[in-house]
Amino acid sequence: MNLSNNAKIGIIGGGPAGAMAGFFLLEMAQRVDWDITVDIYEPRDFNRFGPPGCNMCAGVVSENLVQTLAAEGIDLPLQVVQRGIESYILHTSALPTVSINTPSDDLRIATVYRGAGPRESAGDSSWESFDGYLLNLAKKRGVNVINKRVDDIFFKDGLPQIHCKSSETKTYDLLIGAVGVNASILKKFTTLGFSYEKPPVKKGFVSEIYLGESVVQEYLGGSMHIFLLDIPGLKFAAIIPKVEYVTISLMGEGINKTLVEEFMNSKEVRSCLPDSLNWHFKEKEIDIGQACFCMPNLNVGPAVKPYGDRIVMIGDCAVSRLYKDGIGAAYITAKASVVTALFFGVSSDDFKKHYAPVCQRIAYDNIIGNFIFIITMLYQKFKLFSGGMVAMVIKEQSQPNLNRRMSRILWDTFTGSATYREIFIKSFHPLFIISLVSSTVSAFFFRLFKKR
Numbered sequence: 001m002n003l004s005n006n007a008k009i010g011i012i013g014g015g016p017a018g019a020m021a022g023f024f025l026l027e028m029a030q031r032v033d034w035d036i037t038v039d040i041y042e043p044r045d046f047n048r049f050g051p052p053g054c055n056m057c058a059g060v061v062s063e064n065l066v067q068t069l070a071a072e073g074i075d076l077p078l079q080v081v082q083r084g085i086e087s088y089i090l091h092t093s094a095l096p097t098v099s100i101n102t103p104s105d106d107l108r109i110a111t112v113y114r115g116a117g118p119r120e121s122a123g124d125s126s127w128e129s130f131d132g133y134l135l136n137l138a139k140k141r142g143v144n145v146i147n148k149r150v151d152d153i154f155f156k157d158g159l160p161q162i163h164c165k166s167s168e169t170k171t172y173d174l175l176i177g178a179v180g181v182n183a184s185i186l187k188k189f190t191t192l193g194f195s196y197e198k199p200p201v202k203k204g205f206v207s208e209i210y211l212g213e214s215v216v217q218e219y220l221g222g223s224m225h226i227f228l229l230d231i232p233g234l235k236f237a238a239i240i241p242k243v244e245y246v247t248i249s250l251m252g253e254g255i256n257k258t259l260v261e262e263f264m265n266s267k268e269v270r271s272c273l274p275d276s277l278n279w280h281f282k283e284k285e286i287d288i289g290q291a292c293f294c295m296p297n298l299n300v301g302p303a304v305k306p307y308g309d310r311i312v313m314i315g316d317c318a319v320s321r322l323y324k325d326g327i328g329a330a331y332i333t334a335k336a337s338v339v340t341a342l343f344f345g346v347s348s349d350d351f352k353k354h355y356a357p358v359c360q361r362i363a364y365d366n367i368i369g370n371f372i373f374i375i376t377m378l379y380q381k382f383k384l385f386s387g388g389m390v391a392m393v394i395k396e397q398s399q400p401n402l403n404r405r406m407s408r409i410l411w412d413t414f415t416g417s418a419t420y421r422e423i424f425i426k427s428f429h430p431l432f433i434i435s436l437v438s439s440t441v442s443a444f445f446f447r448l449f450k451k452r
Contacts, residue, residue, distance in 0.1 A: 001309060001347035003173055005034045009341075010162050010172040012150050012185065014042025017315025017330035018178030019134035020074075022143040024338040027073070032342070038142070039170070041162065043149040046114075046132030059112040059130065059247060060085075060224075060240060062416045065328045066110060072335075074137060079128045081110045085240075088224040090393065090410065091268040092379070092386045098393045099223065100407045111224075111240055111247070153188050160310055174346050176337060177306075177313040178330075181297045186317055194308025194348065199317065200301040205250040205260050207293035213244045215274060220246060225272050226414050228380045233259055235373050236323055236414070239272065246273075251298060251323045299326070302363040307351035312337045319359045322369040325416030329362055369420035372413065372427075388440025395439065405432040 003009075009025060011018045022038045029036045066076060087101045112130035139145055148164040153175070155161065160175035179186050181201050189196050211219070220241040227237040233254030240247040250263060263269060264279040299320040306313035314333040320326045336358040337351075344350045379386045389406060396404040409426050412418035426432065 001350070002345045003036070003341060006036065007034070007173045008037045008171070009039070009174045009176065010160065010170065011038065011040045011176040011178055012153070012162065013178035013180060013183065013315070013317075014040045014044070014046075014135045014138075014145060015131055015178060015180060015315065015330070016134055016327050017180075017334045018042065018176070019131070019138045019143075020331055021176050021178060021314060021334040021338055022138040023074070023134070023141050024072075024335050025342070026138075026141045026143060028338060028342050034342075037144070038138075039144045039146055039162075039172075040135070040138065041146045041148060041150050041164070042135065043147060045147065046129040046135060059114050059242075060238075060324075060415070061110045061112055061130070061327055062325060063110070064417050065325070065331065068331065074134070076110070076112075076130075076133070077128070080112055080130055080133050084110055084222065085224045086222050088226050088411070088414065089272070090390070091225060091227045091229070091272075092390060093228075093230040093268065093383070095383065095386055095390050096394075097268075097271075098390050099397070100393060100411060101397065102411070111242055150185055153185070153192065155192065155310075158309070173310065174341055175311045177311070177317055178315050178334070180316045181299050183317075189311075189313065189317070192308070192311065194311060195305045196308070196313065197304035199299045199303045199319065201297035202251075202253060202300050203255040203295050204298040205248070205255050205293070205295050207248040208242075208245045209248065209277070210245050211274065211277075216241050216244060216246060219272055219274065226410075227263070227268060228376065228386065229263065229266060229268060230380050231259065231262055231266070234263060234380075235377065237263055238414070239269070248293075255295065298323075301366070302359060306359060307355060308348045310346050312341070312346075312351050312355060319362045319366075321362060321416065322366040322420070323373070324414065328416055332358060332362065365420045368424050372420055372423060376413070384440065388436060388442075391442060392436055392439035405429065405435060 011022055018040055022040050025036065025038050061076075069076065087099055089097050089099050091097050114129065114131050135145060146164070148167060150162055151165050152163040152169075153160065154163075156171070160172050161169050162172065162175070163169040177186075177189050179189075181199060186198055190198060220239065222241070224241070225239040227239075229237070233252045234250060235252040237250045238248075240249065248264070250260060252259075261280060299316045300322060302319040303313060303317060306318035312318075314337050315330040316326060318333050320329040336355050340346075340351055340354040344354045379389055392406045393410070396407045405426065409423055409432075412423050412426075
């Protein structure tokens with residue numbers, strides 16, 4: 001079961017996974033001198049401000065991914081990158097904050113808008129959507145973007161069919177699902193008979209808050225703020241500076257409005273935002289003036305069998321990296337699916353042999369990531385551990401880069417610059433363990449004598 005010249009491929013979803021799949025399909029088909037047709041179905045306009053154009057994501061891209069995309073011919077222009085982040089400030093409960101600089105010059109991170117920007121920023125056309133840029137790049141390559149919502153998917157005579165309201169049904173040789181875990185059409189894929197089951201999800205929280213360029217620079221500058229606070233259910237939180245806005249991102253086990261308000265009103269968060277910012281919810285809005293927020297589902301595990309004959313799922317609806325670098329996982333799964341389809345085949349067995357192992361590597365890495373976040377929660381809860389961690393980081397920041405073991409592990413954990421497996425291996429280096437134990441003991445006795 002193979003594709004051939006003049007094949008037709010339909011992609012449902014025009015976010016990063018779908019756009020990159022379309023881009024790679026035409027780029028690789030050109031190499032083998034094939035003339036294929038690629039249609040991407042995406043009802044949203046990523047050039048619109050506010051929820052209609054937003055993809056519900058914090059918009060952090062690691063420098064590793066920026067460089068990888070550049071090698072693929074996808075160069076992010078300056079108007080897409082809101083700000084380069086060269087350090088982050090770590091906040092833990094009742095302990096001093098500590099600033100962690102990038103471990104090396106090539107490990108910065110970039111912040112972007114997934115849509116055109118928050119709804120209150122309408123009229124400012126100086127910035128371009130990350131998702132919109134990728135989709136336009138696919139269009140320039142030759143992808144047909146169909147701005148319609150898919151209302152039915154089915155198979156007829158063994159071939160996938162896509163139907164949109166007020167349109168004729170189209171037949172394809174391959175169907176790629178790139179819809180994300182928040183799309184209503186995702187449920188339809190579970191009824192197509194290839195044993196697909198949606199990934200498990202948990203609620204997250206993302207908000208864009210207007211502060212003004214000068215205020216953002218004064219309070220956050222070029223630093224992302226990371227919070228490891230003793231708030232039940234909260235695993236990870238960040239405040240990310242853009243230009244005139246900051247992005248608030250929360251992830252964990254029980255994200256709800258009560259938890260969000262507890263986080264936003266904590267003294268650690270209040271210390272890095274203006275005093276005039278009074279945070280609370282009212283009805284469907286946040287009562288702080290100009291703010292945009294959502295509570296999207298987040299992928300926290302792999303889908304069951306994200307492939308079948310002439311169908312494959314990519315991005316969030318297949319597998320994603322746990323709590324970080326979803327765009328990186330979209331790139332990996334998009335490219336792996338395209339390579340499999342063009343050069344090996346489009347049967348279930350082909351995807352099982354050549355595509356499934358790629359998804360499994362991400363899923364196995366997430367198992368290690370879950371263990372790392374369990375350890376992280378211990379640091380959040382117990383001051384003995386967090387005190388040792390902070391003391392070790394403070395000491396490291398005055399040392400050469402090669403000796404910054406804790407700083408490097410924390411940077412990689414929260415930025416997506418390394419796999420969880422690589423982080424795990426680094427954390428068991430004998431010198432790291434010795435330094436951590438020494439810093440923890442020192443911090444304990446310092447606190448003990450300070451109390452006396």
